[in-house]
Amino acid sequence: MLSDADAAALYDLLNPWEPDRHAGDAFHHALVMGADSVLDVGCGTGAMLHRAREAGHRGRLVGLDPNRAALDRARRRTDVEWVAGSAADAAWDRAFDLAVMTGHAFQCLVSDQEVRASLTAIRTALRDGGRFAFETRHPQARAWDRWNAAEPTEVVDASGRTLRVLHRVESVHGDVVTFTETTHGPDGGVLRTDRCRLRFLDVPPLDDFLASAGLTVEARYGDWHHGPVTAASQEIVTVARRS
Incomplete structure (x- = not known):
């Protein structure tokens, strides 16, 4: 059998965080390195924030995740704050310049209530003008x-x-x-x-949820190279701003 700790280690093997090799990782890494304070919602084993520190990020980095085994693995690095909880549990008020959800973690918000509560908490955690970046697979x-x-x-x-x-x-x-x-x-x-x-939310309902939470879409892409959303797009990549 695989324990929860084994599963967390296996996740890292299956999903290495490599901005030098993967366009999606590079997209988020650039945003993180350009922000003074970052909240990684659904941080998992913390690979993105680990890499940011290794790359010289000197600001505040906080990882939030409900999976205790993943957080135990993330805590191997002690110069990042690690907090147990879901997106809706985010209890910060105007504390971050940037919030991110990577690895299609946004899709784990299944019910309307989960989506609304999570977006509201994330917006509250952002400073005025702060941004929220995430992706979801295009249905x-x-x-x-x-x-x-x-x-x-x-x-x-x-x-x-x-x-x-x-x-x-x-x-x-x-x-x-x-x-x-x-x-x-x-x-x-x-x-x-x-x-x-x-x-798998399509663009119109996704934007309705964002607007209801007080988040305005600043940029929208259909791929990791800043291309537009088209009939062939496999991703919906969104950067929203606290309004």
């Missing part, structure tokens, strides 16, 4: 269809085992997709199965 690209067709991802863990990670979609109801992530050991046995629900 028109139907990413979940590719998850079912994809071959398992193989990775070698710290103990030298070759693990295979497989995703399978269970259901699609409206704009909410439920799927499982199953990790298999070298012998093919199941080590862990996690179930997740993601919401």
Whole structure:
């Protein structure tokens, strides 16, 4: 079996934070390095903020996440503040120049209530004119269809085992997709199965939520190279400002 701590370590192997190699990581890294104070909402294992410190960021960096095992891993670096809680639990008032949600973490906000409460808390945490940057997969690209067709991802863990990670979609109801992530050991046995629900918001309802929370869209992109949102876009990348 994989413990929660094992799963957190596996996440880092599957999702390395590499601004030099991945355009999405580079996009957020540039924003973080240009802000004096940053709140990373859904920070996970803290890789983005770790990298920012290593790159010379001297301001305030705070990571917020409800996953205790991920935060334990993040706390290997002590020159960043780590706080347990969800986006809606953010209790700061005008404390940050920038808030970010990376890795499509925004899609974990499934209900209308979760989205509204989270956006309201994030806006409150921003200073006047502060910005919130995040991305969500564009529903028109139907990413979940590719998850079912994809071959398992193989990775070698710290103990030298070759693990295979497989995703399978269970259901699609409206704009909410439920799927499982199953990790298999070298012998093919199941080590862990996690179930997740993601919401795929299109641009109009997304902008309605932002406006209701007092956030104004400053920039909107359909890819990580600042291209516009088109009929072929797979991403909706948003930079919103506290208004």
